[in-house]
Amino acid sequence: MLDIKLIREHPEQVRARLALRGPGQGDAVTHLLELDEVRRKGLAQVEALKSRRNKASKEIGALMGQKKFEEAEARKQETRELGDQIAALDKEVAAAEAERDRLLLGIPNLPHESVPEGASAVDNPVVRSWGEKRSYPFALKSHVDLCESLKLVDFARAAKITGSGFLLYTGWGARLERALIQMLLDLHIGEHGYTEVSPPFLVGPQCLEGVGQFPKFREQYYGVAEGDEGDKLGKLYLIPTAETPVANLHREEILPESQLPVRYCAYTPCFRGEAGAAGVGTRGMIRVHQFDKVELIRITAPERGYEELETLVGHAEKVLQSLGLHYRVVLLCTGDMGFASAKTYDIEVWAPGQGSYLEVSSCSNCEDYQARRMNLRYKAQDGQNRFPHILNGSGTALARLFVALIETYQEEDGSVTIPEPLRAYLKADRIPAP
Numbered sequence: 001m002l003d004i005k006l007i008r009e010h011p012e013q014v015r016a017r018l019a020l021r022g023p024g025q026g027d028a029v030t031h032l033l034e035l036d037e038v039r040r041k042g043l044a045q046v047e048a049l050k051s052r053r054n055k056a057s058k059e060i061g062a063l064m065g066q067k068k069f070e071e072a073e074a075r076k077q078e079t080r081e082l083g084d085q086i087a088a089l090d091k092e093v094a095a096a097e098a099e100r101d102r103l104l105l106g107i108p109n110l111p112h113e114s115v116p117e118g119a120s121a122v123d124n125p126v127v128r129s130w131g132e133k134r135s136y137p138f139a140l141k142s143h144v145d146l147c148e149s150l151k152l153v154d155f156a157r158a159a160k161i162t163g164s165g166f167l168l169y170t171g172w173g174a175r176l177e178r179a180l181i182q183m184l185l186d187l188h189i190g191e192h193g194y195t196e197v198s199p200p201f202l203v204g205p206q207c208l209e210g211v212g213q214f215p216k217f218r219e220q221y222y223g224v225a226e227g228d229e230g231d232k233l234g235k236l237y238l239i240p241t242a243e244t245p246v247a248n249l250h251r252e253e254i255l256p257e258s259q260l261p262v263r264y265c266a267y268t269p270c271f272r273g274e275a276g277a278a279g280v281g282t283r284g285m286i287r288v289h290q291f292d293k294v295e296l297i298r299i300t301a302p303e304r305g306y307e308e309l310e311t312l313v314g315h316a317e318k319v320l321q322s323l324g325l326h327y328r329v330v331l332l333c334t335g336d337m338g339f340a341s342a343k344t345y346d347i348e349v350w351a352p353g354q355g356s357y358l359e360v361s362s363c364s365n366c367e368d369y370q371a372r373r374m375n376l377r378y379k380a381q382d383g384q385n386r387f388p389h390i391l392n393g394s395g396t397a398l399a400r401l402f403v404a405l406i407e408t409y410q411e412e413d414g415s416v417t418i419p420e421p422l423r424a425y426l427k428a429d430r431i432p433a434p
Contacts, residue, residue: 332344
């Protein structure tokens with residue numbers, strides 16, 4: 001969440017930065033500040049009343065010792081009345097604070113000053129590209145056709161088992177998916193210096209709130225109940241990304257500065273209810289409710305946050321470079337950024353069978369926005385407790401990487417060539433033609 005002190009001291013600046021995200025984004029600031037003022041005035045009044053009550057309480061003993069019982073009784077009545085006023089004010093302060101904090105949780109992060117202004121994805125500038133689009137002397141197949149002809153994914157049986165938007169990898173498809181996951185983990189752990197973790201796939205709502213997915217996007221995720229006990233819904237959720245559990249690993253902790261930067265890498269499946277409306281672009285593997293991803297998390301001191309972001313993007317790019325896949329890096333504009341992000345790069349890989357770029361990685365610096373929500377701090381060398389920057393990036397996401405790979409490396413005879421880095425995992429150089 002944003003620093004309430006920042007909003008209090010620079011409200012117009014905060015409104016202006018939020019307005020860049022879109023109409024109405026800064027509307028809550030005025031009411032939030034009104035509630036904050038009610039809270040602060042109420043706290044001051046409570047302290048003044050408590051001081052009066054303490055003074056009256058001390059006088060009671062002295063008056064009793066002097067046998068001034070009538071005056072002592074008057075002081076007792078005064079302390080009771082002061083107690084009632086304090087209780088009423090405490091209730092008012094608590095209500096104002098709760099509503100203020102509710103509004104605060106619903107305000108997105110401020111865009112970094114280097115983020116370009118824009119309203120949607122069409123305004124995102126391309127920062128750089130790598131590689132070239134491959135040309136083909138034959139008619140290209142889409143990943144759907146390749147998956148069906150090579151029996152890589154059984155779309156029909158997946159739908160029969162669970163419903164639309166889910167995948168059943170089979171044969172070479174299952175092996176390729178597993179090989180990609182293993183290759184990504186080995187790359188980031190062995191070459192990029194991340195520590196691998198394997199987190200739970202279920203988390204409590206406090207973790208979703210910590211990374212900014214709750215409360216705004218609550219309806220997009222899968223709540224889980226034990227058996228048919230509906231009253232237990234809301235206690236656990238399937239993770240939408242490994243960012244959710246991994247970024248929360250140190251919630252409510254104070255890390256020594258010497259431990260920074262923290263670098264974690266994790267493979268998990270990801271579960272998302274908002275896979276997309278039926279229709280164009282939803283057939284096949286482009287938009288699904290469950291997919292695999294290798295996630296990268298970095299926790300760092302604020303002065304290194306944006307240097308670390310560039311490093312993070314480079315690590316995600318290395319995946320596509322290793323596989324020889326053409327891609328581009330785009331910088332998201334203010335109107336297209338994620339809720340918790342201060343600055344985001346998307347990496348989009350070229351999928352020739354689709355004739356379009358597919359996002360396979362999103363790398364963001366959330367600055368101290370998430371750290372404040374989860375109360376994660378570090379003790380700086382000067383002894384002060386500070387909030388670190390938390391960064392996240394896909395390193396990378398499947399199934400779109402799977403799509404780009406098989407479409408890029410398809411051959412005229414219907415086979416698919418395996419890129420060199422994957423051959424040791426698959427113990428083959430191609431997926432044979434049917």
